[in-house]
Amino acid sequence: MFVHVDPAHDLAIYDQIVRQIKFAVAHGAVGVGELVPSVRELARELAINPNTVARAYLQLQNENVLETVRGLGLAVAAGADKRCRQERGKLIQARLHQVLSEARHSGLELAEIRKLIEAELSEI
Amino acid sequence: MEPAICLKEVTKRYGSQPALERVTLEVPRGVVFALLGENGAGKTTSIRIALGLAEPDAGEATVLGLASCRQGLKIRQQVGYVSERPTLYDWMTVDEIGWFTAGFYPDGFLTRYRELVHAFKLVPQQKLKALSKGMRAKVGLALALGHDPELLILDEPTSGLDAIVRREFLESMVDRAAQGKTVFLSSHQIAEVERVADLVAILRGGQLLLVERWDTLRSQVREFTLVLPDGAAPPELGGEILSRRNRNRQWQILVRNPDEQVVGRLRNDANVTGWDERAPNLEEIFVAYMQREGSDVQNSILPVEDCPTSQTNCPA
Numbered sequence: 001m002f003v004h005v006d007p008a009h010d011l012a013i014y015d016q017i018v019r020q021i022k023f024a025v026a027h028g029a030v031g032v033g034e035l036v037p038s039v040r041e042l043a044r045e046l047a048i049n050p051n052t053v054a055r056a057y058l059q060l061q062n063e064n065v066l067e068t069v070r071g072l073g074l075a076v077a078a079g080a081d082k083r084c085r086q087e088r089g090k091l092i093q094a095r096l097h098q099v100l101s102e103a104r105h106s107g108l109e110l111a112e113i114r115k116l117i118e119a120e121l122s123e124i
Numbered sequence: 125m126e127p128a129i130c131l132k133e134v135t136k137r138y139g140s141q142p143a144l145e146r147v148t149l150e151v152p153r154g155v156v157f158a159l160l161g162e163n164g165a166g167k168t169t170s171i172r173i174a175l176g177l178a179e180p181d182a183g184e185a186t187v188l189g190l191a192s193c194r195q196g197l198k199i200r201q202q203v204g205y206v207s208e209r210p211t212l213y214d215w216m217t218v219d220e221i222g223w224f225t226a227g228f229y230p231d232g233f234l235t236r237y238r239e240l241v242h243a244f245k246l247v248p249q250q251k252l253k254a255l256s257k258g259m260r261a262k263v264g265l266a267l268a269l270g271h272d273p274e275l276l277i278l279d280e281p282t283s284g285l286d287a288i289v290r291r292e293f294l295e296s297m298v299d300r301a302a303q304g305k306t307v308f309l310s311s312h313q314i315a316e317v318e319r320v321a322d323l324v325a326i327l328r329g330g331q332l333l334l335v336e337r338w339d340t341l342r343s344q345v346r347e348f349t350l351v352l353p354d355g356a357a358p359p360e361l362g363g364e365i366l367s368r369r370n371r372n373r374q375w376q377i378l379v380r381n382p383d384e385q386v387v388g389r390l391r392n393d394a395n396v397t398g399w400d401e402r403a404p405n406l407e408e409i410f411v412a413y414m415q416r417e418g419s420d421v422q423n424s425i426l427p428v429e430d431c432p433t434s435q436t437n438c439p440a
Contacts, residue, residue: 007318008405012342040302047294048319049156050302105399 161327204268351398
C-alpha cells in the first residue's frame with residue numbers, strides 16, 4: 001500500500017493519509033488483518049514528521065479502520081473494508097460538493113455544469 | 125524536563141549591527157523545530173550562542189539545562205551539530221575521521237558512525253578531499269549522530285545539495301524525531317521544513333516575528349481572494365493582516381485568525397462578486413511576514429547607547 005502526500009494540497013497532510021488508507025482498504029489494496037507500515041517507516045518513506053503519521057493512524061484507529069496487534073503494530077480492522085467502501089462514497093461526495101459549489105459561484109448555469117460533468121464522466 | 129534549547133532575551137551586536145534583538149524562544153524535547161529567516165537574519169548567531177561558541181551581549185541561553193556561556197564544552201559533547209559547511213581534515217579518509225572523532229565521545233560512537241557511513245553509501249577508504257559536497261555533508265551528519273545525541277542541531281544542512289542528499293537528510297531528521305529525539309534546524313528550504321517541522325519560528329533582522337506549532341499556524345492563516353467594485357475600501361477581515369494587495373477589482377488578503385463573523389458578513393455582501401478561500405503554504409506565509417511593513421521591527425531596535433552591558437546572566 002503506497003501513500004502519496006502533497007504539502008501544497010489544500011487538505012492537511014494527515015487528512016490525505018487518512019483518506020488514502022481508507023481508499024486502499026475500500027478497494028482491497030490492503031486487506032483485513034494485514035499490517036500497515038509503522039509510524040516510523042511511513043514517516044521516513046514520505047519524509048514527513050512522524051507526529052503527522054501518528055495523528056492519521058490515531059484517527060483511523062478511532063474510526064475502527066485500524067487496530068493494534070500486540071507486538072506487531074497496526075492492522076486493518078475486521079469489517080473495515082465494508083465501512084471504508086461506504087465512506088468512500090461520502091468522502092468523494094464531499095469533494096464533489098466543493099467543486100460544484102465553486103462552479104455555482106463562478107456563475108455557471110446548472111445545465112452547463114451538468115454538461116461538464118457528463119463530458120468528464122465519458123472521459124474517465 | 126528542561127527544554128532542549130532555551131533562549132531568553134538574547135541580544136547580540138557586531139559593532140553597531142544588531143544580529144539578535146531580545147530573542148526569546150523555547151524548544152521543547154522531542155520536536156522538530158525549524159528556524160526560518162533570510163540570510164543575515166541571525167539564525168547562525170543564535171545557534172552559536174546556544175552552543176557556547178559565541179557570547180551574547182545580553183540575555184541567557186541554555187541547552188538541555190546547561191548554561192551555554194559556562195558549560196559550552198559539556199553541551200557540545202551531548203549535542204550533534206552540523207554547521208553549514210563542516211570543516212573536516214581533508215587528508216583523512218571517511219573512516220579515519222570517524223575514528224578520530226570517536227576519541228571525544230563515549231564508547232559506541234565508532235560503531236554507530238560506521239553504520240551510518242554504510243547507510244549513506246559512503247566509501248570508508250575514500251579521502252575526504254575527494255568527496256563531493258553532498259558526501260561531505262553526509263560525513264558531517266554521521267559524525268554528529270555517532271554519539272546518538274539527545275539534540276541534533278543543523279544549520280542550513282542542505283543548501284547547495286542535490287535532491288537525493290536532501291532527501292537523505294530529511295529521512296534522518298524524521299528518524300530522530302520518531303525516536304523521541306529533538307531536532308533544531310535553520311533552513312531556507314521551506315518546502316522541506318513544511319513536511320517535517322512541529323514548530324516553526326521566523327527571524328527577521330535579529331527579531332523573532334513568530335514561534336508557533338506549524339499545524340496551528342496552518343489552521344490560523346487563510347488566503348482570501350475577493351472581487352469588489354471599483355474604488356471600494358480595502359476589505360477588513362479582523363485578525364492579523366499579513367498581506368493585502370489588489371489588482372483591478374480583485375483583492376488578495378492573507379490573514380491570521382480572521383474574525384469569522386466579519387468573514388461571514390463579507391461573504392454574504394452583495395457587493396462582493398467573487399470569493400475564493402484557501403490555506404496558504406508555509407512559503408507564502410513566510411514571504412508575507414518578510415514583506416510586511418516592519419514598523420514593529422524599526423521601533424524596537426535600541427540605539428547603540430542604550431545597549432545593556434555585557435553582563436551575561438548565567439544561571440547557577
